[in-house]
Amino acid sequence: MIPNRTIDPVEIRRRAEEQLQSRQGADAPISSHEMQRLVQELKIHQIELEMQNEELQRAYAELEALQERYFDLYDLAPVxxxxxxxxxxxxxxxxxxxxxxxxxxxxxxxxxxxxxxxxxxxxxxxxxxxxxxxxxxxxxxxxxxxxxxxxxxxxxxxxxxxxxxxxxxxxxxxxxITERKQAEELLVDMNVELEGKVELRTRELLQIQKQYLHGEKLAAIGLLSASIAHEFNNPLQSVTTVLKGIGKYADLKEKEAEFIDMALQECRRMGNLIANLQDFYRPSTGKYESIDLHALIDSVLPFVKKHLHTRKIAVVKEYAADLPAINAVADQLKQIFLNLLNNAADACEGGGLITVTTEVIGRENVVVHVRDNGAGIDPAHLGKIFEPFFTTKPHNKGTGLGLSVCYGIVKDHGGRIDVESEPGKGTVFSVFLPLQGVHNEGVLPAK
Ligand SMILES: Nc1ncnc2c1ncn2[C@@H]1O[C@H](COP(=O)(O)OP(=O)(O)OP(=O)(O)O)[C@@H](O)[C@H]1O
Ligand SMILES: [Mg+2]
CATH class of the missing domain: 3.30.450.20 (PAS domain)
Known part of the structure; x- marks a missing residue:
């Protein structure tokens, strides 16, 4: 801060007289001429002093103005x-x-x-x-x-x-910078949230893409299988007829008749394989209609009954009380549940329990769980079971097409099929279906 000093002329006069007196005491007498010159000089000094005084006043006024400006700039500054x-x-x-x-x-x-x-x-x-x-x-x-x-x-x-x-x-x-920092923190949070969403969506997309690629592969194999099956069926029928004819009209020895029976058995097996291959590519010309899923599953159970009975497998139904009718192709759905029940029965070789549960999910989907307490699936096989021709069953028992067919049908209905399994404990297949069949327009998002 600058001190606020003003010049007091009276004070200066007093100090000047004091100084003059002290100097006169020491000096020699002054002549009148000298006196006149001194007076003249004093007058000039006085004018000089007055001018200096004015200059000083002005300098102080400027200083005060600067001080005020400093106050404005420093003290009242917004920073x-x-x-x-x-x-x-x-x-x-x-x-x-x-x-x-x-x-x-x-x-x-x-x-x-x-x-x-x-x-x-x-x-x-x-x-x-x-x-x-x-x-x-x-x-x-x-x-x-x-x-x-x-x-x-x-x-x-x-x-x-x-x-x-x-x-x-x-x-x-x-x-x-509080606001900027808060905005930055918000941005970081939003970024983390966004990254999470992108990751989730990427995973969903990858799953859909996987399903799509799988679907494409199935379609291609299906087409090929259907044409091969068709080509093979006619000669097979001829071979079967010839073999039957030989068996009926030729005079065969016991061993020869045995061989003919074996050949016929193999023909029947090939016939089944061909029928399965044709099932695999069944163009969705099926009619969409309102279906009572419980009645549909009940109608399938008798086909697996023998299978279940011989293996001492019990079936428990846990049907939802309020399951609405769904729009789907009935015979295709029957094929799904037949495949799943047969697989479940095969998994419970020494006896066991199969539970069929139905549930409504939200307002648009239903799910059917087919659970068994059988052998379970080796984790190394889980990624392959929906591939066509993947089977762990002996060559005369499984073609490895059952789950591929299920997959294709569920996809055509706009649904999805999930599997969870624990070796030694059992397996559950969950078939998600939209209440309104979508005629192959979409796939339910993955879990
Ligand atoms: N419930 C289940 N428990 C244990 N393994 C299963 C079950 N369902 C399917 N699998 C496994 O998945 C494989 C493929 O099943 P999928 O139904 O496609 O063919 P498959 O049953 O072997 O032959 P197919 O259905 O043509 O008779 C089976 O061989 C089996 O290893
Ligand atoms: Mg099967």
């Missing part, structure tokens, strides 16, 4: 200015800084600034301050400040050094 000494004690703070720190301006002087800095950020502050006094290079950092009312705010602190006559001082400018 916060704080000056600290090398030990970090506050020397000066403008009004904005005092408001931000929540303390009276007069109370700030002499306090360590670190008192207002959040504990976790104080190392950062000390490091930059030390760096400033060591290198005299400008420093900048972002840290949190704690106000006396315990609220915190983020500030950007810019530090520069000022060389004062005594000791160097650190001038700081604070900018409140």
């Amino acid at each position: 916060c200015y704080v000056t600290v000494n090398e030990a970090g004690m506050i020397l000066e703070a403008n009004l904005s800084a005092a408001t931000m720190l929540g303390a009276a301006r007069s109370a700030l002087a002499g306090l360590p600034l670190s008192r207002f800095i959040q504990k976790e950020d104080s190392d950062l502050y000390h490091l930059h301050r030390r760096q400033l006094f060591t290198t005299a290079e400008k420093q900048s950092c972002e840290l949190r400040m704690v106000k006396p009312d315990k609220t915190t705010c983020w500030i950007q602190m810019a530090m520069s050094i000022t060389q004062q006559p005594g000791a160097p001082e650190c001038r700081m400018v604070f900018n409140d």
